[in-house]
Amino acid sequence: MKKYCFGVDIGGTTVKIGLFDETGNVLDKWEIPTRTEEEGKNILPDIAKSLSGKLEEKQISREAVTGVGLGAPGPIDKNGIVHKAVNLGWGVFSIKDILEELCGLPVRAGNDANVAALGEMWKGGGQGYRNLVLVTLGTGVGGGVIVNGETLSGSIGAGGEIGHIHIQDGEEDICGCGNHGCLEQYASATGIVRLAKRRLKATDEESVLRGSEVSAKAVFDAVKAGDEVAIQIAEEFGEYLGKGLAAVATVVNPEAFVIGGGVSKAGEILFSFVEKNYKKYVFHGSRDAVFRLATLGNDAGIYGAAKLILK
Amino acid sequence: MKKYCFGVDIGGTTVKIGLFDETGNVLDKWEIPTRTEEEGKNILPDIAKSLSGKLEEKQISREAVTGVGLGAPGPIDKNGIVHKAVNLGWGVFSIKDILEELCGLPVRAGNDANVAALGEMWKGGGQGYRNLVLVTLGTGVGGGVIVNGETLSGSIGAGGEIGHIHIQDGEEDICGCGNHGCLEQYASATGIVRLAKRRLKATDEESVLRGSEVSAKAVFDAVKAGDEVAIQIAEEFGEYLGKGLAAVATVVNPEAFVIGGGVSKAGEILFSFVEKNYKKYVFHGSRDAVFRLATLGNDAGIYGAAKLILK
Numbered sequence: 076m077k078k079y080c081f082g083v084d085i086g087g088t089t090v091k092i093g094l095f096d097e098t099g100n101v102l103d104k105w106e107i108p109t110r111t112e113e114e115g116k117n118i119l120p121d122i123a124k125s126l127s128g129k130l131e132e133k134q135i136s137r138e139a140v141t142g143v144g145l146g147a148p149g150p151i152d153k154n155g156i157v158h159k160a161v162n163l164g165w166g167v168f169s170i171k172d173i174l175e176e177l178c179g180l181p182v183r184a185g186n187d188a189n190v191a192a193l194g195e196m197w198k199g200g201g202q203g204y205r206n207l208v209l210v211t212l213g214t215g216v217g218g219g220v221i222v223n224g225e226t227l228s229g230s231i232g233a234g235g236e237i238g239h240i241h242i243q244d245g246e247e248d249i250c251g252c253g254n255h256g257c258l259e260q261y262a263s264a265t266g267i268v269r270l271a272k273r274r275l276k277a278t279d280e281e282s283v284l285r286g287s288e289v290s291a292k293a294v295f296d297a298v299k300a301g302d303e304v305a306i307q308i309a310e311e312f313g314e315y316l317g318k319g320l321a322a323v324a325t326v327v328n329p330e331a332f333v334i335g336g337g338v339s340k341a342g343e344i345l346f347s348f349v350e351k352n353y354k355k356y357v358f359h360g361s362r363d364a365v366f367r368l369a370t371l372g373n374d375a376g377i378y379g380a381a382k383l384i385l386k
Numbered sequence: 387m388k389k390y391c392f393g394v395d396i397g398g399t400t401v402k403i404g405l406f407d408e409t410g411n412v413l414d415k416w417e418i419p420t421r422t423e424e425e426g427k428n429i430l431p432d433i434a435k436s437l438s439g440k441l442e443e444k445q446i447s448r449e450a451v452t453g454v455g456l457g458a459p460g461p462i463d464k465n466g467i468v469h470k471a472v473n474l475g476w477g478v479f480s481i482k483d484i485l486e487e488l489c490g491l492p493v494r495a496g497n498d499a500n501v502a503a504l505g506e507m508w509k510g511g512g513q514g515y516r517n518l519v520l521v522t523l524g525t526g527v528g529g530g531v532i533v534n535g536e537t538l539s540g541s542i543g544a545g546g547e548i549g550h551i552h553i554q555d556g557e558e559d560i561c562g563c564g565n566h567g568c569l570e571q572y573a574s575a576t577g578i579v580r581l582a583k584r585r586l587k588a589t590d591e592e593s594v595l596r597g598s599e600v601s602a603k604a605v606f607d608a609v610k611a612g613d614e615v616a617i618q619i620a621e622e623f624g625e626y627l628g629k630g631l632a633a634v635a636t637v638v639n640p641e642a643f644v645i646g647g648g649v650s651k652a653g654e655i656l657f658s659f660v661e662k663n664y665k666k667y668v669f670h671g672s673r674d675a676v677f678r679l680a681t682l683g684n685d686a687g688i689y690g691a692a693k694l695i696l697k
Contacts, residue, residue, distance in 0.1 A: 150639075158671070218637075220637065222533065227533060229639020229640065229671075230516075232639070233672055234533075234637065234638050237636065240637075241632055322551045326637045327531075327540055328461075328539070328542060329540065358565075360543075361540070
């Protein structure tokens with residue numbers, strides 16, 4: 076009888092792995108390093124070895140394991156083929172085929188952001204919704220779109236890249252993706268710092284943000300303390316993010332947005348800046364989408380990966 | 387043995403109906419008026435009566451019919467529930483349940499634009515693709531999104547409303563949806579006329595467009611004749627549409643865009659204005675999407691409706 080599955084979340088520096096029971100409880104959770112050298116050729120063998128070791132340690136037979144779900148940072152299509160994952164050194168190949176061969180278990184794979192969205196839907200801030208968008212506000216802006224309970228991968232797994240919606244003409248700074256004026260340049264932690272520096276330069280107003288290193292956290296702490304300049308910065312952030320999420324909703328009509336990533340630690344105060352702009356720009360059929368905070372943090376990936384298998 | 391199905395496309399003035407064989411050939415095709423009075427209460431009974439009449443005329447038994455597929459102008463979710471179709475006078479109810487009761491056949495329903503996209507994928511300009519976006523450039527800008535061969539309806543069927551992506555700040559004219567700066571205000575036939583009037587007013591340059599009624603057709607005819615002002619108008623149209631479709635692709639990562647509606651009669655010359663802007667603004671993972679012309683015209687809806695049943 077199948078009683079277990081693995082959820083694997085490959086990051087640029089570590090691979091997070093969880094052993095789950097069939098109802099989605101985490102029985103064990105650990106990490107191994109991500110060895111990206113030599114075009115990342117060791118990553119999947121390292122994972123297979125770690126899984127085998129865990130089965131041996133726990134005295135679990137392969138027959139009792141439903142399979143291995145896996146999320147990785149790059150476009151991965153429905154068939155488990157990765158289409159270049161730059162951060163891992165990977166080109167184009169079938170993760171599914173190779174890892175199945177290596178570990179002797181069924182494998183399903185997806186883009187890490189989409190998989191994390193599945194995790195938040197299942198066990199996190201998105202519980203109760205089957206059409207949602209996970210928005211990860213970290214160093215960049217990541218996105219995962221769930222439609223009718225399934226991840227939207229797109230034709231080559233590049234769906235849900237909402238951080239790269241063009242949102243501002245005339246931007247001179249370049250985005251990590253090579254374009255100019257992407258949502259990520261205004262709504263990520265880095266983007267908020269950019270907005271803050273520009274605003275502090277443009278005004279002479281007093282602000283607690285002057286004279287020390289500006290961070291997204293510092294901005295929202297200052298907002299909570301009533302700092303006027305910080306509030307202006309947050310308003311600008313909210314205008315960009317609200318407008319971007321409105322574009323997303325006009326396409327996929329979600330029930331909920333789940334906001335995660337480092338910036339979301341500011342809490343529900345974020346929503347007061349984003350939601351009013353969202354409602355201003357969105358098509359009326361999507362105006363009632365709700366905003367929720369992500370709750371799984373760095374574990375969203377392993378939960379979602381497990382869900383790829385347990386569905 | 388099931389040998390037939392019906393495809394029904396409800397429009398604001400007529401209902402188009404097709405009788406199909408199981409491989410998707412149209413055996414017969416006709417129209418009835420759409421009676422929108424009294425909150426559209428006659429529309430479904432009129433359809434049921436017309437289908438019964440056709441079965442009798444052709445001496446086909448109900449047992450030989452797989453079902454009835456239906457597209458209608460409004461948000462319709464996966465379960466066949468319409469969430470207000472203003473043009474038909476409809477509120478919220480189950481089209482599926484009522485029409486099944488009326489005609490004694492299985493029914494599946496969807497939003498007309500999404501259903502038309504399914505038609506173009508199956509028998510039209512989108513053949514060979516399973517991830518595509520139909521863009522209908524008519525009086526408005528309609529959209530239908532297909533993901534892995536299925537329509538993307540969204541939570542209440544308001545998915546794919548790409549004409550209402552906010553694309554321009556500071557627009558003073560109001561869109562039909564109540565917002566300002568929607569894609570539809572620049573890329574529909576009506577939108578192109580607006581762009582043309584603004585451009586003709588802003589410049590003194592000679593143009594064949596001066597002195598007569600401007601239409602989207604006149605603009606693209608003038609483009610083909612090398613008229614400089616018309617080319618500027620088309621460039622502006624292409625900038626808006628390219629940017630809007632880039633936002634759509636960043637979310638759903640399609641293989642193809644299929645362009646239909648009255649404006650698409652201008653032909654592939656449209657692509658020269660749209661595609662370069664699309665490539666400029668889109669996330670690199672979606673840069674290779676191809677552009678195709680829709681080929682089914684007003685029949686896309688009945689084909690797609692039939693496909694809802696024959697899938």
